[in-house]
Structure formats: structure tokens, C-alpha cells
Amino acid sequence: MSVLDLVPVRQDQTTGDALAATRSLAQVADRHGYRRYWLAEHHNMPAVAATNPPVLIAMVAAATERIRVGSGGVMLPNHAPLVVAEQFALLEAAHPGRIDLGIGRAPGTDPVTSYALRHGAGGVEADAVARFPQYVDDVISLMSPDGVGIRVGGDVHPLHATPHAVSAPDVWLLGSSDYSARLAAERGLPYVFAHHFSGRGTAAALDLYRTGYTPSAAHPQPRTFLTVNVVVAPTHAEAERLALPNLASMVALRSGGPLAPQLLVEQAEASGIADAHRGLADEMRQRWVVGTPDTVAAQIAALAAEYDVDEVMVHPVAGAVTGTPANRAPAREATLAWLAEAFGQQVA
Template sequence: MSSSSPVPALSVLDLVPVRSGQTSAQAVAASLDLAARADLLGYRRYWFAEHHNMPAVASTTPPVLVAAAAARTERIRVGSGGVMLPNHSPLVVAEQFAALEALAPGRVDLGIGRAPGSDPVITQLLRQSGTTSDVERFPDHIRDILSLISPEGASVRFTSGGTYDVHATPAATGAPEVWLLGSSDYSAQLAAALGLPYVFANHFSGQGLEQALDLYRSGFQPTEAHPAPVTFLTVNAIAAPTAEEAEARSLPNQRMMARLRMSRPLIPVETVEQAIAGADEFDSLAESIMSSARANWFVGTGDSVAAELAAFAAQHGVDEVMLSPIAGAYDDEPMDAAAGRAQTLELLAAAAVPVA
């Protein structure tokens, strides 16, 4: 790698993309194959996102996908990026990830976010019970989870007197590592106050990155588990043998981003050929959105992307970068695999970026 910047470790964020003509089963199979490949290539961690009711995204239930990935890997850390906590009971989340920690001791991450992960209708359906839909209680729910997943468990105190012990799982010897995720100052400040690791969702927007990192680092309250701030960066990335192929593989996701930003009907991820054929459908506004999104992505050959990632990590003082490998597929590529995404991970590994 032609860069004097320190070499960062690499990790993977997976939304389990669903391409045109692909079934959910095929999309999940492709992602699990990618997780096993990342494990063999030396990537540090593999996280699944939580999104709902989106034709192009099959990562609705991170705990299920994490369990499947844990069964197919041996070394890599597996986790959520993240569980959208207002959609779930803190006890259920704690029990799910305590069980995952028992399945894969010492390599489970519980990334937690505050956003809904979907549209208002789905949000209401997810929060019908009303028990955790109060976003203002988010900090309390984080503290509850931290207590519940610990080997010591938590105690419920009754107003009438007495306590009741609660454990996410019996006889725990360890706990998943909890991370707070966010794209605003709020989560950065909360993570700092609680002394927790923090990740800014740079792959989604990128706006406010420097301020969020500064707030987190300057306000961090040391704990026994984390005496210093712990953070890394997320990015969208595509690597291919040639810059031309990398740019072509970026087109389907550029067009999906334009649809999302313009509130157009969402569809499965187009193939490269479909994206090229549909170029005339989009107006100047859509083209502007696509161009703006592409400007924040890392797209090129393995060596060029590796060098850019190293410089980006050094600029922001982190030793790890989490990739969302967003390479689109060609029409003739197998449905139960993700050739472009696998190629991205392999080329960056060959460029000696991922270091565990």
C-alpha cells in the first residue's frame, strides 16, 4: 500500500442488501458467505444493521443474523450495528445478546442506536406495546442493559420495599461489549458520559463527524472497562481491479440513495446494467444527490482505496475503519453470492489494510 499513514484494522457493516430478482434466502446466504470470508481474511468485526420494511434491505433482525454468522466464523467479532433500542424491550435485547455471548464467548458486540430504522408506520407497529417507545428514557434503558448483561445481573427495587434479582442469562462468565451508535451530538455525549465505546454513522451522512468525535473525546468519563475513549469510523467502500469497474459497481447504490432522499418508491438494489439503462429516468436533482453521495464514498482499486482509508483514519485519529461494502452486482453474477462485495474485502485484504 503506497501510504505513509498508519494501517488501520478493517471491519464490516452489512445491511444484507437484496438485489433485483434475489430472494431473502439468497441475500442472507450471500451475506453469511461474506462473513465467513471476512473471518478468513483477518477483518476485526462483522456487524449487522437493523432496518425494516425496505425492499433492498434484509437485515431486520440483527440477533438472528449474528447467531448465524457466529456459527460460520471462528475468530472475528460479530454484532449489531445496531439494535434500534426504542423498538425493543431492554430485557429482551439483554437476553438475546447474553445468549449470543454464550454461543460465541468473547467475540460479541452489542451496538445500540436510538433511531427507529424505518418509516413512522413501521415504527408504530414495532412499538405497539408502548413499553419502550419513550425515546427520552433511552439513557435509562442503556443503563438497564448494562446491568442485565453483566454476570452480577440487576436488581428491581419495589416502592413497597424489597428487591428482585434479574439476570439476562444464568451463570454468565462474560458480557458482550456495548457500543453506542449515532449520527448526532446526542449519542456522542451520552457515550462519553457513560464511558462507553462510540461509533458515528459516517457512512450514512458524514455531516457533523468532527464535532461528534470532539464531544465524545473531550467529555469522556473513564470507567474500569474503558479508561480511555474507544471509537472507529464507518464508510461506504467499493474496491475493484480497475477504477472503471469500481465506479460502475457504485451506480446501483447511488441511484438507491437518490430514491431514498427524494422519497421515491424504494425497490430492490438494481444491477449495474439496470442502473446504466435507467440513467435517463433521473432528473438533475437526482443526479446532484447521486454526485453528493458518491463524493463521500471510497471507490477505486484496492491499492487506491486502501491508501485513502489509511489517510482518513489517520486524519481522525482512529485505528479501525468499518466498511459498508456497497458494490453492486452484474446481471450474470450468482444470486446466492455477492461477488462485488467479496471482491472489495479481498482486494483490501491484499493491500494489507485489515490487521487484527
């Protein structure tokens, strides 16, 4: 079991408060034996502070002891491959054996912000997306101890992401369609389907990945896991209540509504879901795992068996009630603690 964190920002939080809450949540995951802790990349969203995975990874890795820390993921077309390679090579050097580089192809933001990111990196969006497979190869090669050689003016110039690498981060491809499944299979890389976000086509994408897999030296067998939104509470009714703020945020995102910092539970209860969006909310909620510790653990085990994965990455989406300390997310922390306890063991 592992953890995905978007670093949500509530109505009662500053960015600094949200970061402090993430640091505490990661420490809970570390103490309870979760395998890895991944941080997303999203831009220009009032309810999400996960704008820069390498910075967040450095913060979380320094605040924890044993858990693997990584990106879920870096949206590679937004960045120059050398910059990403340099960032993650340094993270691996600082925390050897604990860093994952999850790579995605989506923009992680709105079209205007996407243009600002990609134009600033020296390209245009269409070029960056089209060159994604080459960017993946470049990052992996640059992070390797041997680096790469670039031919300029008839001479070969050595290029390394870091002066003396002795190890490299694990590289995963992420996706919510079959594109990354095919690419991961071709390259012999681990692959993750964004079940928590898409929920459609999971089985088909994983089957495509496994059946088309080409073994690589680093990964002779296909390797994949499942992501899922989770809320755990002492009663099912309380778990459903705690799920409301994130559900309201997702409805606003998917319906083109105004984006704002995440509501508190009481605010989400008072606002409710508009009738026009009730079908959308119900469809999304059906893909979440919400309930008591034992029922959630049973559903997660069933999902793992259904999709034949060795690992499940939970995205704890429980909201906060009025009066919650601004620098903590107690219901998210409790979700991880109760889930670990329900499995009756350290879950790594």
C-alpha cells in the same frame, strides 16, 4: 479494519439468497483477518434484509471462526431492554469473546413501522426515545453476571438476562449526531459515528466524545472508529460502475422515491440518475471511497489519520451484474479481499 453489512436484497434475489450471500461475505471477512462484522437493523425496506440483528449475528457467528460479530446497531427504543439483554447474553454465552452490542437511538424505519415496533413493545415512540439513556443502563446491568434487583411491593427481586453469565458483550453507542457522542462520553462507553450514512459533523462529534470522555472501569480511554462506504475493483471505471446500484437505492431513500430491491448494475446504468437528483447523488458519492485496491487503501488510511481512529469499518456496497449467482455477492467479496491484499497483511 472491520465490516458493516445491511444484507442488501437485489432484484434477482429472495431473502434466503441475500442471507446466503451475507454468510459467504462474512466468511471472506473472517478468512482475511477483519476485526469485526456488524449487522444493521432496518425494517420494511425491500432492498434490506437486516431486520433482526440477533438472528443474523447467530447465523454469522456460527458460520465463522474468529471474527467478532455484532449489531450496527440494535435500535434500542424499538425493543424492551430485557429482551435485548437476553438475546445478547445468550449470544455471548454461545460465542464468548466474539459478540458486540452496538446500540442506536434512531427508528431504522418509516414512522408507521416504527409505531408498530414500539407500540408492540408496550410504549410509545416519544417515551422510548426519551428513556434511551436509562434503557442503555438497563441493558448493560441486566447482561452483567450480577444482574439487577427490582423493587416491587417492598421486596427486591433479582433479575438476570441469563442464568449464569461469565462474560458480557462489548457495548458500543452509535449515532449520526452529537447526542450519542455526549451520552457515550458520560457513560464511558465506546462510540461510533455513522460517517457512511451522514458524512457531516464527523470530526465535531468525535471531538465532543473525546474531550468530554469520563473514564470507566471497562474503558479507561475513549474508543472509536469510522464507518465508510467502499467499492474496490481492478479499475476505477469498473468500481464506479459497481457503485451505481447502491447509489440509486440511496437516492430513492433520501428523495422519497419508491423503494425497491436493489437494481443490477446493467439496470442502474440504463436507468441513470434523474437530473433533479444529480446533486444529491454527487454529494453522497463524494463521501464514498471507490477505486482500485491501492487507491482505496490509501484513502482509508488517510481517513483514519484525519479522524484519528484506530479502526475503520467498511461497508462494501458493490453491486452485482446480470448472471451473478443469486446466493453470492462476488463484487462485495472481492472488495474485502482486494482491500486486505492492498494493506499487505492480515488486517485484524
